[in-house]
Amino acid sequence: MGRRDTAAPLDVPPAIELRGISKAFGTVQANKDISIRVMPGTIHGIIGENGAGKSTLMSILYGFYRADSGEIFINGKKTEIHDSQDAIRAGIGMVFQHFKLVPNFTVLENIVLGAEDGALLRPSLAKARRVLDELAREYELEVDPDAVVEDLSVGHQQRVEILKALYRHADILILDEPTGVLTPAEADHLFRILKNLKEQGKTIILITHKLREIMEVTDTVSVMRRGEMTATVRTAETSPEQLAELMVGRKVLLNVPKAPASPGATVLEVEDLRVTDADGVERLKGISFQIRAGEILGIAGVAGNGQSELLAVLGGIMKGQGRVRLNGEELDLTGRHSDGQSRRARGIAHVPEDRQRLGMILDFTAWENVAFGYHHDPAYQKNRWLMDNDAILRDTMGKMERFDVRPPIPTLQAKNFSGGNQQKIILAREIERNPDLLLVGQPTRGVDIGAIEFIHKRIVELRDAGKAVLLVSVELDEIMSLSDRIAVMFDGRIMGERLPEQTDERELGLLMAGVANGKGDAR
Amino acid sequence: MTRLPRWADLVLVPLISLLLAGVISALVILAIGQSPWEALRTMVVGALGSPYAWGYTLYYATSFMFTGLAVTVAFHASLFNIGGEGQATLGGLGVALVCLSFPWPHWTLALPAAMVGAALFGAAWAAIPAWLQARRGSHIVITTIMFNYIAAALIIYLLVSVLKPAGQMDPATARFPEGAHLPQLNEIPLVNLIFDKQVPANVTLFIALIACWLVWVLLWRTRLGYEIRAFGRSEPAALYAGISPFRVTMLAMLISGALAGLMSINNVMGESERLLQNSTEGAGFIGIAVALMGRNHPFGVFLAALLFGFLFQGGAELGLWTTIPIELRTVVQGLVILFTGALDYMVRMMLVPFFRARKLEAA
Numbered sequence: 001m002g003r004r005d006t007a008a009p010l011d012v013p014p015a016i017e018l019r020g021i022s023k024a025f026g027t028v029q030a031n032k033d034i035s036i037r038v039m040p041g042t043i044h045g046i047i048g049e050n051g052a053g054k055s056t057l058m059s060i061l062y063g064f065y066r067a068d069s070g071e072i073f074i075n076g077k078k079t080e081i082h083d084s085q086d087a088i089r090a091g092i093g094m095v096f097q098h099f100k101l102v103p104n105f106t107v108l109e110n111i112v113l114g115a116e117d118g119a120l121l122r123p124s125l126a127k128a129r130r131v132l133d134e135l136a137r138e139y140e141l142e143v144d145p146d147a148v149v150e151d152l153s154v155g156h157q158q159r160v161e162i163l164k165a166l167y168r169h170a171d172i173l174i175l176d177e178p179t180g181v182l183t184p185a186e187a188d189h190l191f192r193i194l195k196n197l198k199e200q201g202k203t204i205i206l207i208t209h210k211l212r213e214i215m216e217v218t219d220t221v222s223v224m225r226r227g228e229m230t231a232t233v234r235t236a237e238t239s240p241e242q243l244a245e246l247m248v249g250r251k252v253l254l255n256v257p258k259a260p261a262s263p264g265a266t267v268l269e270v271e272d273l274r275v276t277d278a279d280g281v282e283r284l285k286g287i288s289f290q291i292r293a294g295e296i297l298g299i300a301g302v303a304g305n306g307q308s309e310l311l312a313v314l315g316g317i318m319k320g321q322g323r324v325r326l327n328g329e330e331l332d333l334t335g336r337h338s339d340g341q342s343r344r345a346r347g348i349a350h351v352p353e354d355r356q357r358l359g360m361i362l363d364f365t366a367w368e369n370v371a372f373g374y375h376h377d378p379a380y381q382k383n384r385w386l387m388d389n390d391a392i393l394r395d396t397m398g399k400m401e402r403f404d405v406r407p408p409i410p411t412l413q414a415k416n417f418s419g420g421n422q423q424k425i426i427l428a429r430e431i432e433r434n435p436d437l438l439l440v441g442q443p444t445r446g447v448d449i450g451a452i453e454f455i456h457k458r459i460v461e462l463r464d465a466g467k468a469v470l471l472v473s474v475e476l477d478e479i480m481s482l483s484d485r486i487a488v489m490f491d492g493r494i495m496g497e498r499l500p501e502q503t504d505e506r507e508l509g510l511l512m513a514g515v516a517n518g519k520g521d522a523r
Numbered sequence: 524m525t526r527l528p529r530w531a532d533l534v535l536v537p538l539i540s541l542l543l544a545g546v547i548s549a550l551v552i553l554a555i556g557q558s559p560w561e562a563l564r565t566m567v568v569g570a571l572g573s574p575y576a577w578g579y580t581l582y583y584a585t586s587f588m589f590t591g592l593a594v595t596v597a598f599h600a601s602l603f604n605i606g607g608e609g610q611a612t613l614g615g616l617g618v619a620l621v622c623l624s625f626p627w628p629h630w631t632l633a634l635p636a637a638m639v640g641a642a643l644f645g646a647a648w649a650a651i652p653a654w655l656q657a658r659r660g661s662h663i664v665i666t667t668i669m670f671n672y673i674a675a676a677l678i679i680y681l682l683v684s685v686l687k688p689a690g691q692m693d694p695a696t697a698r699f700p701e702g703a704h705l706p707q708l709n710e711i712p713l714v715n716l717i718f719d720k721q722v723p724a725n726v727t728l729f730i731a732l733i734a735c736w737l738v739w740v741l742l743w744r745t746r747l748g749y750e751i752r753a754f755g756r757s758e759p760a761a762l763y764a765g766i767s768p769f770r771v772t773m774l775a776m777l778i779s780g781a782l783a784g785l786m787s788i789n790n791v792m793g794e795s796e797r798l799l800q801n802s803t804e805g806a807g808f809i810g811i812a813v814a815l816m817g818r819n820h821p822f823g824v825f826l827a828a829l830l831f832g833f834l835f836q837g838g839a840e841l842g843l844w845t846t847i848p849i850e851l852r853t854v855v856q857g858l859v860i861l862f863t864g865a866l867d868y869m870v871r872m873m874l875v876p877f878f879r880a881r882k883l884e885a886a
Contacts, residue, residue, distance in 0.1 A: 317762050340765025350763070358763040361756045368749070373764035375749050386744050 013076025015040040015172055015203035016061070021070035023056055030056040031067070032227040038220075040075070040171075043194060043204045045214040045235070048224030048247055049448035050418045054207050057224070058174050062094045063087045074172070090172075093165025097177045099157050103150035107143050107160050108132070111167050128167065135166050139196045140189075155186035162193065173197065174205045179213060180445075183302040184476065184509050191217045209449065211240040211254075212477070223247055248450040256456040259464070261484040264293035265327075267468035268314075268437055273322035275309045283309040284320065285492035291437070291468040296459065298483025298500075299472045302512050306492040307472045308353055311441045314470070315350035316343035317358075327436060344373060349430035351423075353441030353472065359426045362415035366405070367396040369414050370429050399428035404454065420451030427455060431462055438462055441472040456482060476505050490514040527871065527878055533823075537816065539870050540862040541830075547862075548855045557847050569840025570833045578708055578722020579839075582794065583806075584832030585724065588731040589786035590810025591817060591824035592738045593779045597663075598819050599742055600775035601755035606652060606667025607783040608807025609674030610645040614784025615791040616678060617644030619686065619696050619798035627702035634705065634726070637792050638785060645784015646777040648674060653776030657769045663776070671807070682800060696798040705793040725793035731828075734782065735821040741778070742821075751775050783807060809835075812856070815864040834859065 014037040023031040030053045038044040048054050059065045061072065063081040072079050074090045081087050087094070101110050108128050116124045129145055136142045143152070143159050152160070158178060165173055175194075179187040194204055194217055206218060214221050215235060222232040223246040231246050244252040268291040275284040284306045291297045299307050313320035314331075316339045324331040326346055332338045343350070352358040360369045371380055371392045379395075382388040396410040403424040405417070414422060423443065430438065440459065444452040459482060463469050473479050479486055480500050488495045488511035495511040527536070549559035570580045590607040597604035604610075617640035627633035652666035682694040691697075707725045709718040718724075742748040754761040754771040761768060790802055809831055816830070817823030838852020862870070 315763065316765060317759075339767065340763055342765070344765065352763055357757065358760050361753050361760055363756050364753070371749070372753065372760075375746055375764075381746075386740075387746055387749060389744070 012040060014038055014073070015075060016205070017073040017076075018057075018061070019071045019073070021057065021060060021067045021072075023053075023060060023065060023067050029227045031060070034070070034224075034227075034229045036222055036229060036232065038172075038203055038205060040203050041198055041201045042219040043198050043206060043217055045206045045208065045218035045221035046224060047207075047209060047211070047214055047221060047243060049209070049450065050420060050446065051226075051448075052224040052247070053227040054224055055176065056227075058094070058176060058205070058207060061087065062092060062174065088168050088170070091170055092172045092174065093162075093168060093170025095158065095161040095165060095173065095175045095178060097180060099161050101149045101157060101160060104148060106146050106148055107152070107163075108145040110149055110160055111145075111164050115168055131167055132163060135163055138200065139166075140193055141166075153186070155182050155189065158182070158186075158190065159193070171201075172203045172205070174207070176207045177209070178206070179208065179210065183512070184505070185513065187213075211243055211449075214243065215240060225249055244449050248448070250450075252449055253453050254449075255481045256453060256460055258460045258482075261295050261463065263295040263484070264466060266290050266292050267327060268470070269323075269325040270314075271323040271325075273310070273313065273320055273324060275306075275313050275318055275320040277309070277318075283492050284313070286322070287489075287492070287494045289487055289494060289497070291470055293436075293468055294463055294466045295484045296463050296469040296471055296482055298479040298486045299470065299489055300476060300479045300486055300508050300512060301472075301474070301489035303474050305489045305512075307441070307489055309492075310489075311350065311353060311439050311470075311472055314343070314348065314437075315352065315439055316340040316348075340373060341376065344433070347436035349433050349435035349438050351426055351430050351438070351440040351443060353445070355419075355422055355426055360414045360422060363413060365411050365413055366400070366417070366425055367393045367410040369425055370396040370399060370410075372429070374429070374433070399425070399432060402432075403428040403458075418448070419446040420448045420455075423447050423455060424451065427458060431458055434465075435467065437468045437470065439470050439472075442474065443471070444473075444475070444478060476508060479508075480505070488512055527874055531874060531878065532871075533818070536867065536870050536874065537863055539874075540867060541859065543866075543870070544855070544858040544862040547858050548851075551854055551858075552847065552851065555847070555851075557845070561845065562841060562847055562851075565840050565844050566833070566837030569844065570837035574718045575720045575722060576836065576840075578718055578720070578724045579836040580829070580832040581708070581724040581728055582722065582789070582832070583835040584828040585728045585731045585789045586786050586803075586806040587809055587813045587828035587831050587835075588735060588824060589782050589789070590806050591813030591828050592734055592810075592821060593783035593786075594810045594814035595817070595819045595821065595824055596738060596742070596751070596782060597775055597779035598814060599748075599755045600751045600771055601758075602653075602656070602663050602772065602775055602779075604649065604667055604776065604779045604783075605664060605808070605811055606649060606670050606780075607786075607810045608803055608805070609667070609671035610648045610780040610783035611786045611803045611807045612671075612674040612678055613648040614641040614645035615787035615798050615802045616681065617641045617784060618787045618791045619699075622699040622703040622792060623696060626700050629702055630705050633703040634788070634792075637703070638730070638788055641784040641787050642781035643784070645787075646781040649776045649780025649783070650773070653773050653780075656776075657772035675801075678798075679800060682798065686798065694800050699792065699796045703792065704796065705788075707793070723794045725789070727789040727793045730785070730788065732825070734785065735825050738782070739821040747771075747774060783810070809856070812860040812864060815860070830859075831856070 016038040018034060018036045021031050021034040034057060046054050056065065060067045063083040063086050072081060079090050081090065108125055112124045112128045132145050141159050141163055143156055149157060149160060178190060182190060198204060208214060218235045220232060221235050223230045223243060225247060240254060244254060271288050272286045273284055274282065274286050276282050301307050309318060312318040319338055320333045324333060356362055360372060380388055380392050393410050400408040400410065405421050405424045443455050459469060471482055483500050485497055486500055487497045488508055490512060491514060552559040552562050570576050590611060593607050594604055618637045621637045621640035622633060648670060652663055652670055655661040655666050656663045686696045687694055688697045705725045707722055709715050709721050742752060750766045750771050753764060754766055754768060758768060786806060791798055795802065813824055813827040813831055817827035834856055838849060838855060841847045841851060842849025
C-alpha cells in the first residue's frame with residue numbers, strides 16, 4: 001500500500017518541513033531542535049510517550065504556540081503560522097483528540113461554523129451540502145448532514161471533524177490520538193478513510209501512542225523522546241519492539257510474562273446484576289459471573305456497554321439490583337452500606353476508569369490523593385479530631401518510591417503529574433491496601449509505554465498473591481495479555497466468556513459488536 | 524506556562540487590583556467635581572488615623588470576618604452561600620432571645636449562651652436551603668437569596684408585633700440587661716491604654732480571630748474539612764471515595780450559617796445591645812466580596828475584612844466631613860469587588876508577559 005506515493009519524485013518539495021524547531025516552557029524544553037520532512041501523499045506517524053513533545057510540536061504547526069526558534073515550510077515555501085487561521089490558510093487541518101464541535105448543532109451547521117461565506121447562512125449551508133456530498137462519495141466519509149451532532153456516535157463525530165478540515169481545503173491533516181475513543185470497527189473504518197485521503201494526494205500526520213496503528217497505516221514514522229526527535233524510519237523497515245525501545249530509551253516488554261493462573265476459592269459472585277441510571281435507562285441487564293482468588297477476569301467491550309456501571313456498582317458509586325457476594329457474604333447494593341467507604345471496608349479496592357474525574361482530585365496534592373477514600377484510616381489520624389498529615393506524607397513518600405512515581409514530590413498537585421504517574425499514585429493507594437478484590441478500569445489509558453509495563457506487572461503480582469482482579473479495558477491487547485478469562489460485554493449483557501488462549505481478536509470483536517456466538521459475519 | 528509565582532498571585536495581583544480600583548475611584552470623584560486627594564486623606568484619617576478611628580474600622584472588620592468565613596466554608600464545598608445576610612439576621616434574633624430571656628449576671632456567662640443562640644439560629648436558617656440543595660437539587664444561590672428576603676420580612680414582623688415592648692415607638696426589642704453588655708476595646712484592661720475613647724469594637728473581635736484560626740484548622744486539618752474540599756472540587760470523585768454528598772452539603776452549610784449567625788454577636792450584642800431592623804447593614808453581602816478577595820483562605824479573609832472595614836468606616840467619614848456623598852462608599856466598594864473579584868483574571872493576564880520575560884532573561 002502506498003508504495004507509489006512514498007516514492008515521490010525528488011523535485012517535489014515536502015508537504016511539511018520543520019527545521020530546527022525549539023520550544024521551551026519555563027525551564028522545560030518541550031521541543032529541542034526538531035526537524036522533520038513529510039512528503040505529500042503519505043501518512044506520517046509521530047509516536048512518543050506522554051510529555052515527549054508531540055502535542056507541542058503539532059500545536060506549533062497549528063499556530064497555538066510560537067516556536068522559540070526554527071522554521072516551517074509548507075510545500076517548500078517558508079510559512080509563518082501565528083494562529084490557527086494562518087494554519088488553515090496554509091492548508092493544514094487538525095482533528096483534535098477532544099472534538100471541537102457544537103453538540104446541539106447539525107453536522108452541516110458545524111461544518112460551516114467559522115467558514116460562512118457571508119452574513120446570510122442559507123447560501124453557505126447549501127454550498128456546504130454540495131461539497132459534503134462530494135467529499136462523502138470521494139472518501140467514504142458518509143455522514144447525515146442534517147443529523148444533530150450530539151446524536152451521532154463518536155466515530156461519526158470524528159468524521160465531522162475530518163470533513164470540517166476538508167471543507168476548509170486542508171491538504172494536510174493532523175490527527176491527534178484519533179482512535180482513543182473508537183471501537184475496533186470504527187478504527188478500521190477511519191484507517192480506510194485515511195488511506196483513501198492519501199490516495200487522493202492528501203498528506204496525513206497521525207499522532208498516536210499505539211504501535212499497532214503506526215504499523216498498520218503509516219508510511220514513515222518519527223519517534224519523539226523528551227522533546228527530541230530520536231528517529232525517523234520507514235514503517236516497513238521497523239518493528240513494534242524497535243519503536244517501543246526508541247520511545248522509552250530501553251528495552252520494553254510489550255507483553256508482561258505471567259505464569260498460568262492457579263485460582264483458589266471464589267471471591268466474587270455476581271448474580272443477575274441490574275443497574276438503572278438516573279435517566280431510567282437500564283445499563284446492566286442482568287449479568288452474572290464469578291471471579292476466584294488468584295484470577296484476573298477481563299471484561300472486554302466497546303466503551304459504554306455497561307462496563308462503567310459494573311465498576312460503579314461494585315465500587316459503591318451507583319446502586320443496583322441483584323445479588324453480589326464477596327467471599328460468600330452478601331454486598332449491600334442499595335442501602336446504607338452501599339457506599340464507597342463500606343466497599344473499602346469489605347476489602348474491595350477500585351482503580352476507576354476515569355482517573356482524573358473519579359480517582360483523584362487534580363487540585364489536591366499527591367499526598368492528599370493518597371489518603372483519598374482512605375481518609376478515615378486510623379493510621380492517618382492524629383487524634384479524634386485531626387488528621388495526621390505528616391503520617392500521610394510519610395506514607396506517600398514510601399508509595400512514590402515503591403511505585404516509581406516521578407517526580408517523587410508528595411506536595412506537588414496531582415494535575416502536575418503525567419497520566420502514567422497519576423495512575424501509579426492511584427494504583428499504589430489501592431494495591432497497597434492489599435484488597436481481596438481489585439476493580440480496575442482502563443488501567444493504562446493515556447499512560448506511557450514504560451509505565452504500562454510497570455502497571456501490568458503490578459496487576460499480575462496482585463493476582464499471583466492470590467487476589468481476585470476484575471479488569472475492564474477497551475484495549476483488546478491489554479485484555480488478551482492480562483486476563484485469565486475474558487468476558488465480553490455488549491448492551492448491558494455478557495455476550496460470552498472465552499479463554500484468552502482459545503480465542504482471537506476477531507472473535508472477541510464480533511462478540512463486542514453483539515454477534516451472539518462470535519462466529520457470524522460482522523456486516 | 525501562564526502561571527505566576529506564588530507571591531505574585533497572593534500579593535501582587537490583589538495589590539494591583541486595589542490600585543486600579545483606587546485610580547478609577549479617583550476618576551469618579553474627579554468627575555463629580557471633588558478632590559480625590561482630599562477624599563483619600565479623609566478616608567485614611569477617618570478610618571486609620573487614630574485609635575478611635577481604628578475602633579470603628581475593627582468593629583466593621585469583625586463583622587466581615589464572620590460573614591467572609593461563612594462564604595469561605597461553603598465555597599470550599601462548592602456551595603455559593605449568598606444567604607449570609609439572612610443567616611446573620613436570624614443570628615441576631617437568636618442573640619436577642621438569649622439575652623432577653625434571662626437576667627444575665629455577667630457577660631462571661633451571657634456571651635457563650637448568646638453565641639450558641641446566634642450559631643443555632645444562623646445554622647437553622649441555612650439548613651433549609653442546604654436540605655433543598657442536597658435532597659431536591661434546588662440551587663443554593665436561588666434559595667439562599669430568597670431566604671434573605673424571608674428573614675428580613677420575618678424580623679420586621681417579629682419586631683413590630685411580638686418583640687417590641689409595649690409603649691415603644693420604634694420597631695426594636697427592649698435593651699438587653701446590663702449583665703449582657705460585652706466589654707468594648709476601651710473597657711478592656713491594657714487594651715484601653717490604646718483605646719481611650721468609647722469605640723464599638725468589642726471582645727467579639729477576638730472571637731472572630733479565633734474563628735479564622737478554627738476555620739483554617741477545620742478546612743486543612745480535619746477529616747470533615749478534607750471531605751468538604753474534596754466534594755467541592757469534584758462531586759463524582761467524592762462519591763467514588765465514599766464521601767456522602769448529602770452529609771457534606773448539610774454540614775458545610777450548617778457551619779457556614781452558624782458563622783454568619785455569629786456575626787450578630789458583634790453588632791447586636793456588642794454594639795446596639797438590642798435587636799434593630801436591618802441590623803446587619805449589608806455585612807452578609809460584603810462577606811462575599813471579602814471571601815472572594817481573601818481567596819477563600821481564612822488569613823486572606825482576615826486581611827480582606829480589614830480592608831473592607833477601612834472602606835466602610837472611611838466611606839462613612841466621607842459623608843460626614845466632605846461634600847462627597849456617602850453613596851460614594853458603595854461606588855468604591857463596588858470597584859474594589861469588581862477589580863479584585865471579577866477582573867482578577869485580567870490583572871493576571873497583564874502580569875503574565877512580564878514574568879515570562881523575566882524568566883527568559885534569567886534563563
